[in-house]
Each structure stands twice: as C-alpha cells, then as structure tokens.
Amino acid sequence: MGLRFKPVDTSFYDLFTEAAQHLVVGADLLAEMLGEGADHADVARRMREAEHTADETTHALIKRVNSTFVTPFDREDIYALGSGLDDVMDLMDEAVDLILLYEVKILPPELSTQVEVLQRCAELTAAAMPNLRSMQSLEEYWIEVNRLENAGDKNHRRTLAKLFSGEFKTIEVLKLKDIVESLEGAIDAFEKVANIVEQIAVKES
Amino acid sequence: MGLRFKPVDTSFYDLFTEAAQHLVVGADLLAEMLGEGADHADVARRMREAEHTADETTHALIKRVNSTFVTPFDREDIYALGSGLDDVMDLMDEAVDLILLYEVKILPPELSTQVEVLQRCAELTAAAMPNLRSMQSLEEYWIEVNRLENAGDKNHRRTLAKLFSGEFKTIEVLKLKDIVESLEGAIDAFEKVANIVEQIAVKES
Amino acid sequence: MGLRFKPVDTSFYDLFTEAAQHLVVGADLLAEMLGEGADHADVARRMREAEHTADETTHALIKRVNSTFVTPFDREDIYALGSGLDDVMDLMDEAVDLILLYEVKILPPELSTQVEVLQRCAELTAAAMPNLRSMQSLEEYWIEVNRLENAGDKNHRRTLAKLFSGEFKTIEVLKLKDIVESLEGAIDAFEKVANIVEQIAVKES
Numbered sequence: 001m002g003l004r005f006k007p008v009d010t011s012f013y014d015l016f017t018e019a020a021q022h023l024v025v026g027a028d029l030l031a032e033m034l035g036e037g038a039d040h041a042d043v044a045r046r047m048r049e050a051e052h053t054a055d056e057t058t059h060a061l062i063k064r065v066n067s068t069f070v071t072p073f074d075r076e077d078i079y080a081l082g083s084g085l086d087d088v089m090d091l092m093d094e095a096v097d098l099i100l101l102y103e104v105k106i107l108p109p110e111l112s113t114q115v116e117v118l119q120r121c122a123e124l125t126a127a128a129m130p131n132l133r134s135m136q137s138l139e140e141y142w143i144e145v146n147r148l149e150n151a152g153d154k155n156h157r158r159t160l161a162k163l164f165s166g167e168f169k170t171i172e173v174l175k176l177k178d179i180v181e182s183l184e185g186a187i188d189a190f191e192k193v194a195n196i197v198e199q200i201a202v203k204e205s
Numbered sequence: 206m207g208l209r210f211k212p213v214d215t216s217f218y219d220l221f222t223e224a225a226q227h228l229v230v231g232a233d234l235l236a237e238m239l240g241e242g243a244d245h246a247d248v249a250r251r252m253r254e255a256e257h258t259a260d261e262t263t264h265a266l267i268k269r270v271n272s273t274f275v276t277p278f279d280r281e282d283i284y285a286l287g288s289g290l291d292d293v294m295d296l297m298d299e300a301v302d303l304i305l306l307y308e309v310k311i312l313p314p315e316l317s318t319q320v321e322v323l324q325r326c327a328e329l330t331a332a333a334m335p336n337l338r339s340m341q342s343l344e345e346y347w348i349e350v351n352r353l354e355n356a357g358d359k360n361h362r363r364t365l366a367k368l369f370s371g372e373f374k375t376i377e378v379l380k381l382k383d384i385v386e387s388l389e390g391a392i393d394a395f396e397k398v399a400n401i402v403e404q405i406a407v408k409e410s
Numbered sequence: 411m412g413l414r415f416k417p418v419d420t421s422f423y424d425l426f427t428e429a430a431q432h433l434v435v436g437a438d439l440l441a442e443m444l445g446e447g448a449d450h451a452d453v454a455r456r457m458r459e460a461e462h463t464a465d466e467t468t469h470a471l472i473k474r475v476n477s478t479f480v481t482p483f484d485r486e487d488i489y490a491l492g493s494g495l496d497d498v499m500d501l502m503d504e505a506v507d508l509i510l511l512y513e514v515k516i517l518p519p520e521l522s523t524q525v526e527v528l529q530r531c532a533e534l535t536a537a538a539m540p541n542l543r544s545m546q547s548l549e550e551y552w553i554e555v556n557r558l559e560n561a562g563d564k565n566h567r568r569t570l571a572k573l574f575s576g577e578f579k580t581i582e583v584l585k586l587k588d589i590v591e592s593l594e595g596a597i598d599a600f601e602k603v604a605n606i607v608e609q610i611a612v613k614e615s
Contacts, residue, residue, distance in 0.1 A: 066407055101362055102369050157511055164512050170375045170580045174382075177584075202476055271612050306567055307574050375580045379587075 012072050013133045015061045019085040020126040022054035026092045027122040031115050033096050034107055044100040051093040058086045072132075073200055081196050085125075088189040092118065095182035102175040110159040114183040117152040121145055121190035128197065138201050145194035152187040156180065217277050218338045220266045224290040225331040227259035231297045232327040236320050238301050239312055249305040256298040263291045277338075278405055286401050290330075293394040297323065300387035307380040315364040319388040322357040326350055326395035333402065343406050350399035357392040361385065422482050423543045425471045429495040430536040432464035436502040437532040441525050443506050444517055454510040461503040468496045482542075483610055491606050495535075498599040502528065505592035512585040520569040524593040527562040531555055531600035538607065548611050555604035562597040566590065 029050060033043045061082040065075055072078075099107070128141035159180050163173050234255060238248045266287040270280055277283075304312070333346035364385050368378050439460060443453045471492040475485055482488075509517070538551035569590050573583050 066404075097362070101366050103366075157507070161511050161513075164581070164585060170584065171369070171378065173581065173584060174375065174378060175369060199472075199476075271609075302567070306571050308571075376574070376583065379580065379583060380574060 011064065012061070012078060013130060015057060015064065016081060016085070016132060017126065017129040019054065019057045019061070019082065020122070020129045022050060022057060023085065023088050023092070023122040024119075024126050025050050026054070026089050027115065027119040030092050030096055031112075031119060033099055034112050034115055040100045044096050047093055047096040051089055054086065054089040058082055073204060077196065077200050077203075081193065081200070084189065084193040084196050088122075088186055088193065091182050091186035091189055095179055095186065098175075098179045098182060102178070104172075104175055104179065107179075108159065108162060108176065110155060110162060111180065111183065113155050114152060114159070114180070114187065117148050117155070118183065118186055118190070121148055121187065124148075125190060125193060132197070132200070135201055135204055138197055142194040142198045145190055149187055149191040152184065156184045156187075216269065217266070217283065218335060220262060220269065221286060221290070221337060222331065222334040224259060224262045224266070224287065225327070225334045227255060227262060228290065228293050228297070228327040229324075229331050230255050231259070231294050232320065232324040235297050235301055236317075236324060238304055239317050239320055245305045249301050252298055252301040256294055259291065259294040263287055278409060282401065282405050282408075286398065286405070289394065289398040289401050293327075293391055293398065296387050296391035296394055300384055300391065303380075303384045303387060307383070309377075309380055309384065312384075313364065313367060313381065315360060315367060316385065316388065318360050319357060319364070319385075319392065322353050322360070323388065323391055323395070326353055326392065329353075330395060330398060337402070337405070340406055340409055343402055347399040347403045350395055354392055354396040357389065361389045361392075421474065422471070422488060423540060425467060425474065426491060426495070426542060427536065427539040429464060429467045429471070429492065430532070430539045432460060432467060433495065433498050433502070433532040434529075434536050435460050436464070436499050437525065437529040440502050440506055441522075441529060443509055444522050444525055450510045454506050457503050457506040461499055464496065464499040468492055483614060487606065487610050487613075491603065491610070494599065494603040494606050498532075498596055498603065501592050501596035501599055505589055505596065508585075508589045508592060512588070514582075514585055514589065517589075518569065518572060518586070520565060520572060521590065521593065523565050524562060524569070524590075524597065527558050527565070528593065528596055528600070531558055531597065534558075535600060535603060542607070542610070545611055545614055548607055552604040552608045555600055559597055559601040562594065566594045566597075 026047065029043055029047045032038055033040065033047070061078070065071060065078050065082075098104075124141055124144055128138055131137050131141075160177070163176055163180070168176065231252065234248055234252045237243055238245065238252070266283070270276060270283050270287075303309075329346055329349055333343055336342050336346075365382070368381055368385070373381065436457065439453055439457045442448055443450065443457070471488070475481060475488050475492075508514075534551055534554055538548055541547050541551075570587070573586055573590070578586065
C-alpha cells in the first residue's frame with residue numbers, strides 16, 4: 001500500500017472564484033441600470049436573481065468550511081473573505097433597488113464614474129481569486145484595488161458636493177445621497193476584500 | 206471516592222432566555238408607542254428602563270463567560286449571541302427614542318406592520334432560547350425568523366416608496382426615514398441572532 | 411550558560427500610545443475647524459495628514475502582530491484595539507471633511523460641546539495606553555470614558571431635537587445631521603476602545 005496524502009480541499013478556490021464572478025455580473029447590471037432608457041424594473045429583477053445566486057455560493061462556502069477538517073487557510077479568514085464578497089453584492093443590489101424604489105429619473109453622471117470603478121474592481125477580484133491557490137501575483141491586485149478605492153473616494157466627495165450645491169431639490173438630494181452612499185459602500189467593500197486577501201497572503205508567506 | 210463530573214454551567218441558557226424575554230418587553234413597548242394617544246414621553250422612559258435591564262443581563266453574561274472555565278459552547282459564539290440580542294434591544298430603543306425626539310405626530314400604518322414582525326420575532330426568539338440546552342427544535346425557529354425578515358424587508362421597501370411618493374413634506378421624510386430604518390435594523394438584528402443560533406447548532410450537531 | 415528569557419515585545423505599548431496621541435491631534439484639529447473664522451480648507455488638509463500618519467501607526471501595529479511570536483496579550487485583542495483607535499480617527503476626519511465639503515457656514519454651538527467631549531476622551535485614552543503594560547489604573551479611564559459617552563449621547567439627542575425644531579432649512583438639517591452623526595460616532599468609537607481595554611484587563615487579571 002502506497003502513501004496516502006490527505007489533500008487540502010481545493011474547491012474553496014473554485015467557490016471564491018465563483019463568488020467574485022457573481023460580482024462581475026452584478027457590477028454590469030448596475031451599469032445597465034444607469035444606462036439611458038433602461039427598464040429599471042427588469043434590471044432590478046435580474047439583479048435580485050444575481051444576488052440570490054451569489055447567496056447560494058456563500059452558503060455553499062460556509063457549509064464547506066463547517067464540514068471540512070483541513071482548510072487551505074484559517075477558517076476565520078475563509079469566513080471573512082466569503083462574507084466580504086457577499087457584502088459587495090448586497091451593496092450593489094441595494095443601489096439598484098433604491099434607483100427603482102425612489103423612482104429616480106435623472107442620475108448625475110458622477111454615478112457612472114463610480115460604477116466604472118466597481119466594474120474594474122469586480123474584474124480584478126475575479127481574476128485574483130484563482131491565484132489564492134499559488135499565492136502568486138496577488139500584490140498587484142490589492143494595490144490596484146486600493147488605488148481604485150482612493151479614486152472612487154475622491155469622486156464620491158465631488159458627487160456629494162454637487163448634490164449639496166443647490167442644483168437639486170432637497171427631496172432629490174435625500175434620494176440621490178442614499179444611492180451614492182450605496183455605491184461608495186460597495187467600493188469600500190471591494191477594498192475590504194482586497195485587505196483580507198493581503199492579510200491571508202502575509203500570513204501564508 | 207466516586208467520580209466527580211465537572212458540570213457545564215447551565216446558567217448561560219437562563220441568561221440567554223432572560224435576554225430574549227427583555228426583547229418581548231421592548232417590542233411590546235414599541236407597539237404601545239405607535240398606539241393612538243400614546244404618552245410618548247412615558248413610553249420612552251419605560252423603554253429606557255427596559256434597555257438598562259437588558260444591558261445588565263448582557264453584562265452578567267459577559268462576566269460569566271470570562272469567569273467560567275467550561276462553557277456549553279464556544280466562547281466567541283456566546284459573545285456573538287449575547288451581543289446580537291443586545292443589538293436588537295438597542296435598535297428598538299432607538300426607534301422609540303426617535304419618535305419622541307423628532308416629535309413625530311403622524312406615523313404611517315406601515316410602521317405598525319413592522320412592529321408586529323418585531324413582536325413575533327421576539328416571541329419566537331424567547332421560546333427558542335431554552336432549546337439551546339438540548340439543541341432540539343431550533344430549526345423551525347430560525348426558518349421562521351428568516352421568513353419574517355423577508356416579509357419585513359418587503360414591507361420596508363413599500364414604506365420607503367410611500368415616504369418618497371410626494372405625500373410627505375421633505376422634513377417629515379427625513380424624520381420618518383430614520384425611524385423606519387431603525388425598525389428595519391431591529392428586524393435584521395433578529396435575523397442575525399437566528400443565524401448565530403443556526404451556526405451554533407450546526408457546529409454542535 | 412545562564413537562563414535566557416524570551417522577552418515580550420514592548421513596542422506594542424509604544425504603538426498604542428502613539429496611535430492614541432494621533433487622536434489628541436485629531437480632536438484638537440476638529441476643535442480648530444469649529445472655531446470662528448477657521449480656514450476650513452487648511453484645517454481639513456492638516457486633518458488629512460494627521461489621518462495618514464495615524465494610518466501608518468496602525469499598519470506598523472498590524473505588521474508587528476503578524477511578525478511577532480509572543481505578543482503581550484491575545485493577537486485578536488491587539489487587532490481590535492488597533493482598529494478601534496483607527497476608527498476614531500476616521501470618524502473625526504469624516505466630520506472635518508463634511509464641514510468643508512458641504513460648505514456649512516453656521517455650526518450650532520451644540521457641536522462644540524461634542525468636540526470638547528472628544529478632546530477629553532482623546533486625552534484620557536492617550537494617558538491610559540502606557541498603563542497597558544502594568545495593567546494598573548485602567549479602571550478609572552474606562553469608567554470616565556463611559557461617563558463621557560453618556561453625556562455626549564444626551565447632548566447628541568438635544569442637538570437632533572434642535573435640528574428638527576423648525577429653526578433650520580431642510581437642506582441644512584440634512585447637512586448638519588451628517589456632521590452631528592460623525593461626532594456621535596467618534597464618541598461611540600472612543601467608548602468601544604475603552605470597552606476593549608476593559609476586556610483585555612479582565613482577561614489578564
């Protein structure tokens with residue numbers, strides 16, 4: 001009888017990659033929502049579906065952590081990364097939902113800039129997840145996401161200043177502020193994911 | 206000399222049950238606050254007292270965790286459950302406090318629907334806590350709380366749409382939105398408690 | 411060969427002290443921002459610098475935890491305390507930033523009362539950090555911060571009642587509410603730091 005190795009469960013990497021790919025879908029739906037003549041109800045319905053699918057991935061991940069003896073890295077880091085990815089989806093879903101709910105007709109162009117940041121963050125995150133296996137080439141990812149978050153923050157502040165410039169009616173300010181803060185929250189959530197990845201990489205190196 | 210068993214401290218279950226019973230009191234006070242002709246200042250005073258009593262239970266729980274060698278389940282899960290129950294109380298107290306503070310006279314009926322959800326969640330949680338000892342019959346509890354949270358979320362979105370429908374003055378929207386979000390936060394906090402219980406039950410099974 | 415002791419790394423205490431001293435600087439800048447005739451853009455620029463310096467201290471702390479084998483107390487408590495101190499700075503920076511961004515000209519005097527609470531909390535925290543080494547004289551610190559948080563909370567509620575009294579235009583209420591909530595958040599964050607210190611002291615005693 002030969003030696004038997006207890007292999008580390010590799011499906012964790014697949015589930016993280018899957019979770020990040022849902023974020024690419026979510027960010028694209030958010031961009032569609034902001035497009036001219038978009039059918040808000042229809043895009044919101046598809047976003048809700050995407051969010052449910054993402055939830056299933058998160059549950060599969062948690063179930064696997066709870067039932068696996070040897071995890072590829074610390075159990076709490078797997079939880080943190082999984083729920084970090086889930087938070088991004090929730091915040092993007094919230095932004096789409098608020099646009100529908102508040103019946104906002106005119107969306108300032110600054111919002112599109114934020115959604116472009118979100119799309120870029122989603123692509124970078126989806127491309128980085130498979131590298132968790134080798135722990136290679138992750139540094140460029142988290143540096144770039146941090147750079148994008150800084151750019152997003154500057155744009156967020158410009159947007160707030162515009163909202164309060166007197167150009168908008170107060171009730172519109174109240175609506176747009178909620179939406180703008182969801183977008184900012186989603187970008188922050190991407191940065192949080194990148195910070196968790198950095199912490200995992202530092203520990204494992 | 207016979208065998209000596211080191212008994213697991215059972216008072217944890219009593220303290221969790223006590224904490225959940227405070228939530229039943231809190232949810233009922235919230236319902237009273239929304240009732241016609243309620244004496245807002247008096248209900249708010251009693252809510253503050255209930256919140257202090259709940260705080261004492263939380264402190265007793267934390268003190269016991271720190272001074273007990275063998276806990277019935279993971280120390281961090283006890284912390285999480287204790288502070289989860291405490292968060293619900295804080296958010297219900299916040300809702301009552303804001304109604305008093307903002308001197309809101311007319312409360313849309315949608316708010317009562319949310320408070321009914323909170324009352325039901327509180328009763329379910331108080332009934333479930335003693336079952337932590339046997340880890341039996343907990344599944345129905347967390348499934349039902351999750352269902353209630355979904356219903357609450359739908360009602361929350363309907364309420365927000367109504368607030369922004371043009372029926373209310375902007376300053377009233379600003380006030381009511383804060384109150385409505387406290388209620389939604391309290392329902393979410395009940396769901397979080399149910400999720401913690403689920404995670405404990407999965408680990409222990 | 412004599413005995414060799416593996417000394418516990420003492421620089422953790424220095425880094426915590428350094429982090430708390432940044433909070434004294436931050437609270438003072440916030441007070442300056444509220445002063446009559448303050449150059450908002452200039453104070454905000456210096457606040458941003460102070461926040462960056464505080465960030466560097468936090469990073470140094472995290473790096474040290476990750477690279478140190480024997481830490482003076484639980485790794486997760488060091489993280490919690492470090493990020494707790496960091497949160498205070500972020501919220502004070504946010505308050506300053508919002509005053510600049512929203513171009514708020516008239517700040518109600520209640521805000522100055524809150525900033526005085528913040529300055530007092532910062533001084534107490536900076537004075538307490540070096541005592542983590544001996545774990546002596548920490549109790550007065552956390553009791554006093556909890557007392558200050560209670561006073562701050564009462565003042566916060568008075569401020570909100572004033573904002574909604576009808577004295578202010580709705581758009582001003584919207585702006586001031588954000589600023590007032592940042593200040594309240596910063597005071598809460600100081601209380602959280604005090605609670606973490608209490609928990610560490612209880613564990614170590």
